[in-house]
Structure formats: C-alpha cells, structure tokens
Amino acid sequence: MRHRYWKSILVAWVTILATSAAQADTLLNDVTIVDIESGALAPGQSVLIEGTEIAAVGPDLTAGDDVRHIDGEGGFLIPGLWDSHVHIFSSPTEPDTALPLYLINGITGIRDMGALWPIADQQALQARIETGDVLGPRLILSGAWVDASPGSWPGMFLADTPEEARAVVDRIAAEGWAAVKSYSMLDEATYLALAEAASEAGLPLVGHIPEQIPLDTAIRAGHDGMEHFGRVTKACATREGEMVAEIRDTLMHGGDLQAVMARMAGHNRIVLETWDEALCDRVLSRMAAAGLHVSPTLVVADFYTGNWPAPDAPRMRMLPPEVRASWDRPDFRLQALTDDVRQLADSSIALDRRTFAMAHAAGVPILASSDASFANPYLFHGFSLLDELDIYVAAGLTPREALYTATVAPPRFFGLADQDGTVGPGRRADLVLVDANPLEGLETLRNPRAVIVGGRVLDRAALEAMEARLLAAGE
Known part of the structure; x- marks a missing residue:
C-alpha cells in the first residue's frame, strides 16, 4: 500500500x-x-x-x-502562511497536487485534520518534507478524529462509552498523533472522558464540539481548539440548550447522521431569531479567558451558496480531471439543504461574520483555516486560505489582524520550538x-x-x- x-x-x-x-x-x-x-x-x-x-x-x-x-x-x-485545517490525505495521490498548490500560494505550513491514509504513511510524508526529500509545506498531523459508531466519515476512531474513549486516546498517543480530534456525534459522557484522557496524555483536544454538547460544557472540559464557527454563533442564541437537547433526543431514539442533519436544518432560523448580543458577549468572554482557539473555515459557506469558480479558472484547471468530475456530481450535503436553509443562507452567513468579528474583538484566538480537500467540493488547497483571509478583512479585521491568524497564531498554538511568526x-x-x-x-x-x-x-x-x-x- x-x-x-x-x-x-x-x-x-x-x-x-x-x-x-x-x-x-x-x-x-x-x-x-x-x-x-x-x-x-x-x-x-x-x-x-x-x-x-x-x-x-x-x-x-x-x-x-x-x-x-x-x-x-x-x-x-x-513569515510563511499556515492553513490550520486541511485534509490532504482523502485520496491516494492528493499530496501530488495539494503540496505545490500550498507553496504557490505562500502557504508553508498546514495542519491536517483527518485522513484516509494510515498514520504510518502520513508520518512518512511528514518526515520526507522535514528532511527535504519532498518539497512541501510543514505538516502537522492532528487528524485522529474520534466519533460515535458508526462514524461520520470512513477511517475514524470510534468510541461509544467513556471506557472506549480512554482506550482510543491511549492508541492515539501510542501512534504519535499531534492531537485528539473530537467529532460531532459523541455523547456527553464519552466526550468528557475523551477530554480528560487527552489531557492526561498531554495531547490537545481539538475538533468539533459534538452536537449533544453545549459550548460552555466544552469550555469547562478544557477543549483547546474548535473547528468551524457555527457552534459559536449557536451558543449566542438563547435557545442553544433546546437545540442541543433536540439532537440528543434524536440520537437517543436511534436517529442516524441523516436524522441529525434534518434536525439541524431547522436550527438556522432558531439561531437567527434568538441570537442575543449580550449573551454573545458573555460567551465570547469565556472563550477568550479559556484560550479556546477557533479555526473558523468561513470560506466553507461558498460551497453551500454556489459561489464556485468557472470551470476554466486556473484553480479549477490545476486539479486532476477526476477530481473536477467528482465535484460536478450531486453532493449529499447540498441535497440535505432545505428550502428554508437556502432562503436564510445570506442572513446566516452575515450573522456568522458579525459574531466572528465580535469574537476577534473579544480576544478569542483565531487560526486561519479553509477545510480544503478533494472530498470537499470547491474548497481549494492553497487558494481557499487566501479567500478565507479576505473574508476576515471583509468582516472587519485589518489586514495585519488577518495575517496574524495565519502567521503568528498557528505555530504558537502548535508549540513549535523554531517558529513563532x-x-x-x-x-x-x-x-x-x-x-x-x-x-x-x-x-x-x-x-x-x-x-x-x-x-x-x-x-x-x-x-x-x-x-x-x-x-x-x-x-
């Protein structure tokens, strides 16, 4: 292999x-x-x-x-740029394209957040980059994602009980991953055990705030870095507890990922109707005090709204033909969108960006990130990180503040001895x-x-x- x-x-x-x-x-x-x-x-x-x-x-x-x-x-x-949330191992030959795409866009460091490659093969590529045998950005391997059975994506670690969570962390530590990554379907007891075990192993806990977990619970559990921004905006809604309980009830009664997505489709309207600025100030203050880093991936909204480049755009033409063909096929995430979600998309995106600007102003540390992957249509290795930085500026950050999230904040969060921006x-x-x-x-x-x-x-x-x-x- x-x-x-x-x-x-x-x-x-x-x-x-x-x-x-x-x-x-x-x-x-x-x-x-x-x-x-x-x-x-x-x-x-x-x-x-x-x-x-x-x-x-x-x-x-x-x-x-x-x-x-x-x-x-x-x-x-x-300093060279970092993309703190990518997936370069979602297909056997993806690094052939991904690595040069990062370099031509000035991105000299990436953090991979979940892969189909075995960890030994990921580490082999990481080592060859470090020795100079392969030319590419510095690589942090944080893709040890842990989810409840049967797993939201292939290749995940699975844990359905606190005991299984602790055993999984032992394996993650033994395999040499840089972090433990929680995912969306974990229940509260399992998630809390995962957080405790990660801390005991000396590994940061990063990843999704599980859908059954209120954001404040994750803060108190010592979650170090959260991926994607939507859960922050949801925590600023007065009905966050009700929405979390709804997902918990769905899963307790045998609901699968599709059932959860169907429930979540109605949450955009609830968030828009119950988002509260004073509550948001308190939430963001707690996040900042805890040092909870956020990888926003705001550029992901472009995929859902159809803000896609033309087929003859250079970034499209640099992709392998089979990748372009796969992106042209129906996607399960777009098929799950309801008419209500589509109608509210612009308002939801605007609220995310408003909340993001408030988070930055409150001192919540931000790690620039794109979620680029061949498995995520129209999110491009390299190019999408620059798009993400433009979104930060459009949301109200200065160019210097946006650059900070891609140059200074990442290596300091990763604890790199020879890089600090x-x-x-x-x-x-x-x-x-x-x-x-x-x-x-x-x-x-x-x-x-x-x-x-x-x-x-x-x-x-x-x-x-x-x-x-x-x-x-x-x-």
Missing part, C-alpha cells in the same frame, strides 16, 4: 528536487521585514539563511561567493516575499515574488513552473 502512495509523489517531485537541492545557503538582500504582531516595518534588511534556518538578520550582512545572493529589491518579507535568527526559514505592503491590503499575497520553505527559495520563475506543471497535469 505504501508503495502505491509514494510512487507518484517521488516521480512528481524529482525535477523540483534536482533543481533546488543546491540551494543550501542564501543571502536575501534589501527587503522590508514586516513584523505581523506589532505592524512595524524594517526596510533595508538582509536575511542570511543557512540550511533550514535563519542565521542572521540585519542591514549590513555579507556572505561569501558560495552563498546564493538574491536582491529583494525592497520587497516585503513576511517572527523573522529572526534561529527561526525556521519559511518566508514569503511580496511586492507590496501586505498591511495595506492582502491582494499582494496572490502573486508572491518568492516563497522560501525550509530554506529553499522558490522564485517567481520556479513558482510559475510549478503552476505550469499542475495545469499540464490537469488537462
């Missing part, structure tokens, strides 16, 4: 490796370093990269002839060079002048060559 996964990846990347292996050390001259945390600009700087790390930063750096010299021409240098000595050389000041607008991210990943410099010509290979493969 592993040979089947790796054969295509090795063939796809051999040319890139041959051309980039010689890029050992680099001196990047005349750049303006952007401090995303403070908003400060430092023009006229040089950055010396040795191996995978930044060795020195300053205005007067020199290096020998054996070091590659690159003139930054006053461009703006930022700054450009300085000892930091991993994951960087993006752009033409314009990104603090004045994020459009410049769409066409990076250079992307540096693990110390390897991909200039504009290299990035365009990667795009051309993807376009050719998509024909």
